Amino acid sequence: MDRATALAPFHSSPATALVAVDFDGTLSPIVDDPASARPVDGIPEVLEELAGRMGEVAVVSGRPLAFLEQWFPHGSRVGLYGLYGLEARRRGERVDHPSSGVWRETIADVAARAVRTGPEGMEVESKGLSITLHYRQHPEVADAVEAWARGAAAPSGLRCRPAKMSVELHPPIDEDKGTVLVRLADEVGGPVFFGGDDVGDLPAFEALDRLAADGRPVLRVAVDGPEAPLALTERADLLVDDPHGMADLLGDLLD
């Protein structure tokens, strides 16, 4: 699909459009230290401007809400959906998933155990309602990290999800980028844009497939690159090379 055709529904019906994007690898380059990830220059401003024009603009990420709020502080019109929608901020209001609170203690226990008993080289990032076990700095321990995650998930009731050079542990709540997107899409009623770079974004692409089957204009955008999953890039309507390419595309939505 050429870019002008892909963006046309958003230019013609901005007030009913939804523009949603992942954060890591999509708005920000992937970095060795996840805490130091930051969006490409200009992206927060472009999303803010889009939020004034489109029906809804949202960042939907596996990161905690507090992390995303660094670039979209209170007063921002950009909706934030952290931990795959378990904690959100919309129109200035904090909205947590009703089933999420009871899992905080389990997550804290498993995170503490991961630090104590996890394989050497595994980095533990506790996010309050989920845990990411990273092996980017030590790819040789990938199998050991995955085995540790599976072993911890079963007795605690948590679920494993694969991600780039990491494994995530989540509460068994059926909330993902797809369910978030469907809710938002239902509210705005018009064209839906989603941009992502990883397997965690596949449920969002699947949600867009279903919306498209119902006749809704949708645009699936994938960030290409050596770590980009084929399942995502093959299904994309548009590919961008990196987060800078995503910044350009989001800027074109404003034109």
Ligand SMILES: [Mg+2]
């Ligand atoms: Mg990502």
